[in-house]
Amino acid sequence: MSRRVCPIGSTQIEDLLPALAGLLAETVNGGDPLGFLPPVSVVECRNYWLSLRGELRAGSRLLFGVWIGDRLAGSGQLALPRWPNARHRAEVNKLLVATALRGQGIGRFLLGAIHDAAQQRGRTLLLLHTRRGGRAEQFYRGLGYREAGMIPGYAVGPGGEAFDSLLLYHRLREEQQAP
Numbered sequence: 001m002s003r004r005v006c007p008i009g010s011t012q013i014e015d016l017l018p019a020l021a022g023l024l025a026e027t028v029n030g031g032d033p034l035g036f037l038p039p040v041s042v043v044e045c046r047n048y049w050l051s052l053r054g055e056l057r058a059g060s061r062l063l064f065g066v067w068i069g070d071r072l073a074g075s076g077q078l079a080l081p082r083w084p085n086a087r088h089r090a091e092v093n094k095l096l097v098a099t100a101l102r103g104q105g106i107g108r109f110l111l112g113a114i115h116d117a118a119q120q121r122g123r124t125l126l127l128l129h130t131r132r133g134g135r136a137e138q139f140y141r142g143l144g145y146r147e148a149g150m151i152p153g154y155a156v157g158p159g160g161e162a163f164d165s166l167l168l169y170h171r172l173r174e175e176q177q178a179p
Contacts (some may be wrong), residue, residue: 002068003109005110007117008064013053020065020075023074024040024048025040025042027096027099036048060080061078062078064110072098074096077095078090078091090126090127091127095128095136126169131165131166140170141168148168149166151164151167
């Protein structure tokens with residue numbers, strides 16, 4: 001079955017709310033918190049997606065969905081800072097793939113589209129935060145992301161346990177970077 005990545009605009013979020021909220025709830029409640037504490041409700045997830053509309057309208061955030069056939073299989077975001085000294089960088093946020101579809105290259109495919117969108121907007125440096133020791137860390141490192149630093153105890157779990165966060169970066173056009 002064919003895969004496709006498409007941008008999701010602020011006016012499309014409401015139509016896609018059931019799929020987006022379900023995907024986020026499944027991901028968080030399955031062990032990848034993405035800034036939430038499990039168990040997360042579908043209502044909380046719906047409110048999260050609706051909260052992005054302003055940034056999507058303003059162009060400071062891009063939201064992408066990856067579809068397999070007519071099923072939303074994953075989503076990812078690119079935050080675009082507008083400060084004059086930050087127009088070369090962007091931040092990858094909340095890249096998620098449906099649990100049943102992991103390991104099939106969907107995340108890699110989606111992240112490739114996010115990289116392309118960043119380059120089209122003149123962004124050459126990508127940043128992201130991920131939990132140290134989590135599945136996502138290995139995924140991003142396998143795609144060339146490098147560690148910039150570790151923040152001990154950055155996030156807490158539902159039982160109050162502390163988790164370290166890694167700041168990872170990736171240069172999209174290494175040859176154009178200053179030494």
